[in-house]
Amino acid sequence: xxxxxxxxxxxxxxxxxxxxxRSIEQxxxxxxxxxxxxxxxxxLNEIRAWLASRPRRTxxxxxxxxxxxxxxxxxxxx
Numbered sequence: 878x879x880x881x882x883x884x885x886x887x888x889x890x891x892x893x894x895x896x897x898x899r900s901i902e903q904x905x906x907x908x909x910x911x912x913x914x915x916x917x918x919x920x921l922n923e924i925r926a927w928l929a930s931r932p933r934r935t936x937x938x939x940x941x942x943x944x945x946x947x948x949x950x951x952x953x954x955x
Contacts, residue, residue, distance in 0.1 A: 879910065879918035
């Protein structure tokens with residue numbers, strides 16, 4: 878399945894055409910496929926693979942214990 882630029886923009890994958898061009902040249906975002914004389918699109922499977930290969934970051938909250946652990950632990954009585 879192929880998707881157009883509008884799909885990339887609507888899904889939040891690429892915010893604008895300049896970022897798209899830079900991403901293709903600098904960080905390996907998949908290049909478009911020419912579907913016709915005036916039409917290009919991106920292979921959705923290639924985009925999914927590229928997104929899956931991107932490093933994940935976890936937010937640093939400064940908490941010593943995960944928030945879920947704090948929510949599950951009963952409150953101590955004073």
